[in-house]
Amino acid sequence: MKLIADNLRITKPDIRMALKNYDPGPIQELVRKCARQGAFALDVNTGPLGKNPEADMRFFIEAVESVTDLPLLIDTTNSLAMKAGLLAAKNRVIINGFSLEPKKLEKILPLAKEFDADIVGFLLYPDSRVPKTEAERFEIALKLMDRAEAAGVAKERVIIDPVVPPLVWEDGIVQARAVLNVIRALPELLGFPIRTIGGISNLGTGAKDKVKRRLLEQVYVAMLASAGLSFALLDILDTDLARSAKVSVILAREEIFSWGMVPEK
Numbered sequence: 001m002k003l004i005a006d007n008l009r010i011t012k013p014d015i016r017m018a019l020k021n022y023d024p025g026p027i028q029e030l031v032r033k034c035a036r037q038g039a040f041a042l043d044v045n046t047g048p049l050g051k052n053p054e055a056d057m058r059f060f061i062e063a064v065e066s067v068t069d070l071p072l073l074i075d076t077t078n079s080l081a082m083k084a085g086l087l088a089a090k091n092r093v094i095i096n097g098f099s100l101e102p103k104k105l106e107k108i109l110p111l112a113k114e115f116d117a118d119i120v121g122f123l124l125y126p127d128s129r130v131p132k133t134e135a136e137r138f139e140i141a142l143k144l145m146d147r148a149e150a151a152g153v154a155k156e157r158v159i160i161d162p163v164v165p166p167l168v169w170e171d172g173i174v175q176a177r178a179v180l181n182v183i184r185a186l187p188e189l190l191g192f193p194i195r196t197i198g199g200i201s202n203l204g205t206g207a208k209d210k211v212k213r214r215l216l217e218q219v220y221v222a223m224l225a226s227a228g229l230s231f232a233l234l235d236i237l238d239t240d241l242a243r244s245a246k247v248s249v250i251l252a253r254e255e256i257f258s259w260g261m262v263p264e265k
Helices: 013-021 025-036 053-065 079-088 102-107 109-114 134-150 172-190 200-204 210-227 239-252
Strands: 002-005 041-045 072-075 093-098 118-122 158-161 195-199 231-234
Touching: 002 239, 013 025, 013 053, 025 053, 041 053, 053 072, 053 079, 072 079, 079 093, 079 109, 093 102, 093 109, 093 158, 102 109, 109 118, 109 134, 118 134, 134 158, 134 172, 172 195, 172 210, 195 200, 200 210, 200 231, 210 231, 210 239, 231 239
Parallel strands: 002 041, 002 231, 041 072, 072 093, 093 118, 118 158, 158 195, 195 231
Antiparallel strands: none
């Protein structure tokens, strides 16, 4: 399980202001911090962007790549911004992402073939609803793979996101367990070692107690590692969470153990 930093978000006031002013400084400093914490990749979450999505995305990608060669997940629902980001990027890129939503099938999915890029596929209904059961998630996964194949995207290019649910949902705990089972079963269902990704921060959405939220995330990331998750999207600057994730990977590997493998506090 590799760790992807989800810290680079347009929802953060300093990052939003940096984009507004085309000031790369705050973006570069945050990227450096994430890299120092051992991130495998960075999720560049610009949101849909505004009046100048292509110029804004180019600025964002160039600011990030000026201080790192880490892989980038380009995270936007705006297809124009996505294409601009793919054109601007020199680092390895992953498109984040598509679903059965018609606009994403039409505008986002074809970019994976055009740019020969990996792409995240969300297990969501066409109206963006989250499926409630394992069976529903499996059904959507099969449909996603069919649509990717029809678009000329190799199955190995798809990374499935089973969508980690907020625990505050009425069936949040049940769905959180379903996600674990889906991750375990997908390779057999699809007939090849499909990669998976999960957003850890979704779990504690709406939590007022940060201490309890962090504890739940630390435990769940260990469960995800045990289930075989390929990529954990998380707050890499939360040192306790990142450390828990790294230790979870060690215990899930089934290799010879040494204490030197355990990261320092």
